[in-house]
Amino acid sequence: xMSPLSDFMINExxxxxxxxxxxxxxxxxxxxxxxxEKVVGVLSEGDILRAFLKGANIHAxxxxxxxxxxxxxxxxxxxxxxxxxxxxxxxxxPVLDENFYLVDVITLSEILDHINHNIS
Amino acid sequence: MRLLFVTGxxxxxxYIRPLLKLCKDKQIEYYICGTxxxxxxxxxxxxxxxxxxxxxxxxxxxxxxxxxxxFAMAKSLGVFQLSLIDVVMRLQPDWIILAGxxxxxxxxxxxxxxxxxxxxxxxxxxxxxxIDGMTRHAIGKLVHLHFASNRDAGERxxxxxxxxxxxxxVGAPQLDExxxxxxxxxxxxxxxxxxPLGNDGFxxxxxxxxxxxxxxxxxxxxxxxxxxxxxxxxxxxILPNNDAGSDPIRQGILKGRSVNTFVFKNLPRSDYLGFLRxxxxxxxxxxxxxxxxxxxxxxxxxxxxxxQNRFRGSxxxxxxxxxxxxxxxxxxLALSTEFKKSLNRTENPYGDGxxxxxxxxxLEQTPKDSKLLVKQxxx
Numbered sequence: 001x002m003s004p005l006s007d008f009m010i011n012e013x014x015x016x017x018x019x020x021x022x023x024x025x026x027x028x029x030x031x032x033x034x035x036x037e038k039v040v041g042v043l044s045e046g047d048i049l050r051a052f053l054k055g056a057n058i059h060a061x062x063x064x065x066x067x068x069x070x071x072x073x074x075x076x077x078x079x080x081x082x083x084x085x086x087x088x089x090x091x092x093x094p095v096l097d098e099n100f101y102l103v104d105v106i107t108l109s110e111i112l113d114h115i116n117h118n119i120s
Numbered sequence: 121m122r123l124l125f126v127t128g129x130x131x132x133x134x135y136i137r138p139l140l141k142l143c144k145d146k147q148i149e150y151y152i153c154g155t156x157x158x159x160x161x162x163x164x165x166x167x168x169x170x171x172x173x174x175x176x177x178x179x180x181x182x183x184x185x186x187x188x189x190x191f192a193m194a195k196s197l198g199v200f201q202l203s204l205i206d207v208v209m210r211l212q213p214d215w216i217i218l219a220g221x222x223x224x225x226x227x228x229x230x231x232x233x234x235x236x237x238x239x240x241x242x243x244x245x246x247x248x249x250x251i252d253g254m255t256r257h258a259i260g261k262l263v264h265l266h267f268a269s270n271r272d273a274g275e276r277x278x279x280x281x282x283x284x285x286x287x288x289x290v291g292a293p294q295l296d297e298x299x300x301x302x303x304x305x306x307x308x309x310x311x312x313x314x315x316p317l318g319n320d321g322f323x324x325x326x327x328x329x330x331x332x333x334x335x336x337x338x339x340x341x342x343x344x345x346x347x348x349x350x351x352x353x354x355x356x357x358i359l360p361n362n363d364a365g366s367d368p369i370r371q372g373i374l375k376g377r378s379v380n381t382f383v384f385k386n387l388p389r390s391d392y393l394g395f396l397r398x399x400x401x402x403x404x405x406x407x408x409x410x411x412x413x414x415x416x417x418x419x420x421x422x423x424x425x426x427x428q429n430r431f432r433g434s435x436x437x438x439x440x441x442x443x444x445x446x447x448x449x450x451x452x453l454a455l456s457t458e459f460k461k462s463l464n465r466t467e468n469p470y471g472d473g474x475x476x477x478x479x480x481x482x483l484e485q486t487p488k489d490s491k492l493l494v495k496q497x498x499x
Contacts, residue, residue, distance in 0.1 A: 035371070035375060036375065038375055038377070039377075040374040040375070067385075068359065068374065068383040068384070068385055069313070069382065069383055069384045069385065071314065074379055096379060097379075098379055099378055099379075100377045100378055100379065100381075
């Protein structure tokens with residue numbers, strides 16, 4: 001069963017620990033960072049690992065570790081999502097509206113379902 | 121010919137790198153004294169970048185006392201002076217090469233002047249703010265040869281009492297890398313970043329906090345974001361570095377973002393220049409719009425005071441205040457075909473990208489005699 005959209009989001013003032021907890025909830029190895037509901041970045045398990053390698057504390061704010069130049073879609077374009085997963089090994093792709101509010105996410109398991117469906 | 125370069129921060133490194141590349145090609149004997157910020161982990165240990173670029177730092181010298189206070193800074197310069205003199209004595213260079221306006225460079229000028237070792241100064245005669253501007257002119261008083269990037273800077277040196285034969289207008293060497301094509305191509309940028317950029321191009325935006333006005337950063341960025349967003353053209357924003365006042369700017373950019381705004385944190389310089397070469401115009405207050413943009417005939421909308429002392433070419437549209445109406449009017453003008461057309465054959469006032477060659481040639485040909493080493497003040 002798909003988690004609610006709120007499980008994929010985290011406020012920009014959160015800590016690395018809170019981000020890890022949120023990722024535990026959404027099973028997608030990443031969270032989408034928001035400020036006043038607006039998407040400002042994406043933080044993946046890889047980004048969190050890199051933060052720790054730089055010596056960050058688990059209670060450090062996520063702000064300086066999130067990525068702003070992340071890829072996003074404006075509709076559920078599954079072929080494109082699949083292409084990105086193949087190319088970049090993404091596990092979560094945000095779907096945004098015109099003004100950068102999160103309207104949906106595409107998870108790795110949804111993309112695998114999509115391919116599965118196309119094969120069978 | 122044996123050259124000794126002094127560098128203490130990433131800034132000058134960009135100026136002297138093209139010159140050092142040329143030294144390498146021509147097998148000219150060079151030494152690099154890397155000091156100050158280059159050796160500080162808190163400033164990114166940029167000495168590693170120099171080594172990654174393929175150059176050996178022959179004389180790393182620690183100089184910075186901790187504390188970030190003005191007193192610590194002034195005292196640190198003394199530490200550097202103690203060590204640099206020994207380097208000069210050991211190497212006995214034909215020339216000490218300095219660049220820019222920082223305290224370490226002034227120490228280099230003192231070392232050269234007092235030991236009668238010829239000293240040349242790149243980026244001489246320009247105006248810059250605060251203590252740096254004073255330092256640049258103090259360096260000018262002590263060195264034997266001035267490499268100015270344009271006529272404006274050259275004339276200022278002569279007005280300051282320098283003998284005309286010492287002033288050489290050679291252009292800004294950081295343009296050399298542009299001319300040599302050290303930028304990423306459109307196709308490579310498109311593939312690398314998968315940006316859905318159409319044929320209308322995009323607006324490149326870089327806004328830094330203004331040090332003396334950093335409490336106004338928030339309202340300033342709001343004006344720029346609103347103005348930029350009133351255009352349908354896609355935007356590529358580069359986030360500012362971590363100076364005082366940069367946080368509200370970053371927040372303002374991210375909160376004003378829409379789906380055709382692409383935001384980047386640290387771009388490699390070649391990608392950065394690739395974006396500059398391809399953009400419809402550049403907006404904000406970066407020196408990129410003043411020094412580099414004219415080489416690619418790119419219109420610049422320069423907002424506020426950050427670049428106010430810099431000499432500028434006809435590609436720059438100045439918007440003195442951070443006001444919505446004025447910024448949008450500036451961008452409209454920049455995007456107009458008439459304005460673009462007017463830039464077709466303009467020359468970059470900072471030179472043609474062949475400065476390094478000129479500098480090396482002058483260094484090789486200038487006789488190191490008493491005319492050079494004994495300075496006369498014309499006033």
